[in-house]
Amino acid sequence: DGGITQSPKYLFRKEGQNVTLSCEQNLNHDAMYWYRQDPGQGLRLIYYSQIVNDFQKGDIAEGYSVSREKKESFPLTVTSAQKNPTAFYLCASSNFRGRDYEQYFGPGTRLTVT
């Protein structure tokens, strides 16, 4: 089945530790995205990548880093510099060709930092 997988579903870390969230897609999509969702805040864009080895900052990139070494993978690292990392993280992908870029989402990873 084609789709987007995120692992793990739940992640717990101590304050001061870096943590990497996984996102893999087998839809052959060019573009991939990371969003953060907080209660009452909606989705906010962290980073996005339109092509391998290239990515751009979104609205709230501070304290996060990404890489795009393979078309199907777009891992997100939450660093110790992120002041409030506890949130629900969602990965998405889209076929960026032309303007018809419908977004498809993974199941999300809930990160709790104590």
Add this chain to the structure above:
Amino acid sequence: KQEVTQIPAALSVPEGENLVLNCSFTDSAIYNLQWFRQDPGKGLTSLLLIQSSQREQTSGRLNASLDKSSGRSTLYIAASQPGDSATYLCAVNSTLTFGKGTMLLVSP
């Protein structure tokens, strides 16, 4: 900067009612608008994608309309069912901007 607003923030209706969810955006220069459904603790499921050249899209009991000139989109749900209970979000894909969603509860 594009801003997307969804009204109402929450809605509770009895089963069988027809209902309308609203989405407004400030910059009418959009390529498409997408409606999603999100169940608690889950990812987003795409419902409908409307291209800027279209005015309506339909899928089963769902109908979404788009009026670029007024900066509005509506999602119409016919004959609502308890299984429709979820949060509904709209997104302007060209700027990757989401509304905060409308939480819908359909009671039996």
